[in-house]
Amino acid sequence: MKAIKNFIVKYLALILIALLWQGFVLAELFPRQLFPGLGEILLVFVELLATSDLWTNMGVTIYRILAGFFLAAIVGIPIGIQMSRSSFIDDLMQPIFTAGYPIPRVALYPIFVLLFGLGSGSKIFTIFLECIFPIVVSTYYGAKSVNHLYVWSGQNMGATDRKLFWKVFLPGTAPSIFTGFRIALPIGVVIAVLTEMISSNNGIGYFLVYLSATLSQSKVLAVVIFISLFGYGLDRLLLYVRNRYVYW
Numbered sequence: 001m002k003a004i005k006n007f008i009v010k011y012l013a014l015i016l017i018a019l020l021w022q023g024f025v026l027a028e029l030f031p032r033q034l035f036p037g038l039g040e041i042l043l044v045f046v047e048l049l050a051t052s053d054l055w056t057n058m059g060v061t062i063y064r065i066l067a068g069f070f071l072a073a074i075v076g077i078p079i080g081i082q083m084s085r086s087s088f089i090d091d092l093m094q095p096i097f098t099a100g101y102p103i104p105r106v107a108l109y110p111i112f113v114l115l116f117g118l119g120s121g122s123k124i125f126t127i128f129l130e131c132i133f134p135i136v137v138s139t140y141y142g143a144k145s146v147n148h149l150y151v152w153s154g155q156n157m158g159a160t161d162r163k164l165f166w167k168v169f170l171p172g173t174a175p176s177i178f179t180g181f182r183i184a185l186p187i188g189v190v191i192a193v194l195t196e197m198i199s200s201n202n203g204i205g206y207f208l209v210y211l212s213a214t215l216s217q218s219k220v221l222a223v224v225i226f227i228s229l230f231g232y233g234l235d236r237l238l239l240y241v242r243n244r245y246v247y248w
Helices: 002-010 012-027 038-049 052-085 087-100 105-116 120-144 148-156 161-198 204-213 217-245
Strands: none
Touching (some): 012 038, 038 217, 052 087, 052 120, 052 161, 052 204, 052 217, 087 120, 105 120, 105 161, 148 161, 161 217, 204 217
């Protein structure tokens, strides 16, 4: 009983949205073709899970998301830490991230298409640019908060800059890095779907456009729910990894 109560409290907002949606359907305020009931959406959702089209396109999208995200992490974490340690690098990079953060990188997507083509390259690069900003900013402020006593202790014991990076700054910044990850990864999902909707012949975004063209709104909403659950699963996975390995 307690578990059910905790579940209801945790997901109360989603439950209320679902009830409100079903209330609109029962009141017939909108056409059923555009506003199908939850039962119909759930039925279509289960049917889609058994199709190869959904999983094939989702596999392409997952590859693009993870490639852009991991590339942003590999590049962004060292940049954020170095910015916190060097005033020269901070002065050099700070204007780029301060002025560039508000710019919607997806607006530059047509340029990336010209540079990298209509395939995965342009989409991965767009995801990379969107993800690197929150990762760098979170890493930068996390590294700034690392206790200087640990840095001085490492230096006094003869630690090189490389060892300080791996033994002091990276562990000390890890909680902030994961905060940046949790911000960046959902953005990567959004950008992947959006760029695939703009120009692609595969991926879950392309699949959404295809279903929209067939005027099958229940299938479109089922795929939207699938993407939402996928994003939620990624966030839970990040939380698990953080709680499992970043326990300080």
